[in-house]
Amino acid sequence: MLIANWKMHGTRAKVRAYAYAVNAALASSPAGLKVVFCPPALYLESAELSLPLNTQLALGAQNCHAQAEGAFTGEMSAAMLAEIGVEYVILGHSERRTLQGETDQLVFEKAQAVAAQGLIPVVCIGESAEEYAANKTADILAKQLQSFKQSPVTKLIIAYEPIWAIGTGKTPNSTEIAAAHGQIKSLLGSATPVLYGGSVKPANIAEILAIDGVDGALIGGASLEVESMRAMIAAVK
Numbered sequence: 650m651l652i653a654n655w656k657m658h659g660t661r662a663k664v665r666a667y668a669y670a671v672n673a674a675l676a677s678s679p680a681g682l683k684v685v686f687c688p689p690a691l692y693l694e695s696a697e698l699s700l701p702l703n704t705q706l707a708l709g710a711q712n713c714h715a716q717a718e719g720a721f722t723g724e725m726s727a728a729m730l731a732e733i734g735v736e737y738v739i740l741g742h743s744e745r746r747t748l749q750g751e752t753d754q755l756v757f758e759k760a761q762a763v764a765a766q767g768l769i770p771v772v773c774i775g776e777s778a779e780e781y782a783a784n785k786t787a788d789i790l791a792k793q794l795q796s797f798k799q800s801p802v803t804k805l806i807i808a809y810e811p812i813w814a815i816g817t818g819k820t821p822n823s824t825e826i827a828a829a830h831g832q833i834k835s836l837l838g839s840a841t842p843v844l845y846g847g848s849v850k851p852a853n854i855a856e857i858l859a860i861d862g863v864d865g866a867l868i869g870g871a872s873l874e875v876e877s878m879r880a881m882i883a884a885v886k
C-alpha cells in the first residue's frame with residue numbers, strides 16, 4: 650500500500666488530473682498494490698468523481714472528528730467522509746499532534762469513530778529527534794499504542810513516521826525500521842499492516858519496502874507530482 654498524503658497542497662484541477670493519471674499508472678502495476686490518495690478534504694469529492702469504480706486507487710482523508718455530530722465549527726465527521734466515498738482516514742499525524750495538540754487518547758477516539766463507520770484508520774506514530782537521540786523510540790511507540798493494544802480497533806493500519814524523518818530527507822536505517830515495525834506487530838498482532846513514512850521518495854522506496862515488516866509507505870512531499878508517484882508505483886514491482 651502506498652498512501653499519498655498531500656497535506657495542504659494542490660488545486661481542484663490538479664487533484665482531478667492526478668487521480669486520473671495515478672489510476673492509469675496502476676493499470677500495469679501488481680494487482681495487490683493499493684494506492685490511497687489523500688488530497689485536502691475540500692477536494693475529496695472532486696477526486697471521487699474523476700475516479701472510475703473498482704480500481705486499486707482509493708480515497709483517504711487527512712483527519713476527522715471523534716464525535717458523530719454536534720457544535721464543532723470547522724470539523725467533519727467520519728460519516729460525512731464515508732458518504733462521499735472515502736475509505737481511509739489518516740489520524741494523529743505528527744503535524745496535527747504538534748500543531749493542533751492531538752493526544753494519544755484523542756487519536757484513539759478518532760480511530761474508534763472512523764472504524765464505527767466502516768472506514769479504515771491509518772494511525773501515525775513516531776518519536777521526535779530528541780527521543781530518538783535518547784534511544785527512547787520503543788518506549789514512545791509503546792505509549793502511543795497503549796489504548797490500541799488494550800481495545801483493538803478493527804482493520805487498523807499503523808504508519809511508523811519518525812518525526813525527525815518527515816520532510817527532512819533523513820530516514821532511519823533498515824535495522825531501525827525493522828525493529829520499530831517488529832515491535833508494532835508484536836504489540837498489535839502480526840496481521841496489522843504497518844507502513845513506513847518520512848522522506849520516502851523514488852530513490853529509496855524499493856529499499857524501504859524490502860525491509861522486514863514494512864507493508865507499504867506513507868508519502869508526503871514526493872507524492873505531489875504524478876511523475877514521482879509513477880516512479881514509486883513502478884518501484885513496487
Ligand code: PGA
Nearest residue numbers: 815816847848868869870
Ligand atoms: P514526507 O512526509 O514524505 O514529505 O517526509 C511524510 C508524512 O508527513 O507523512
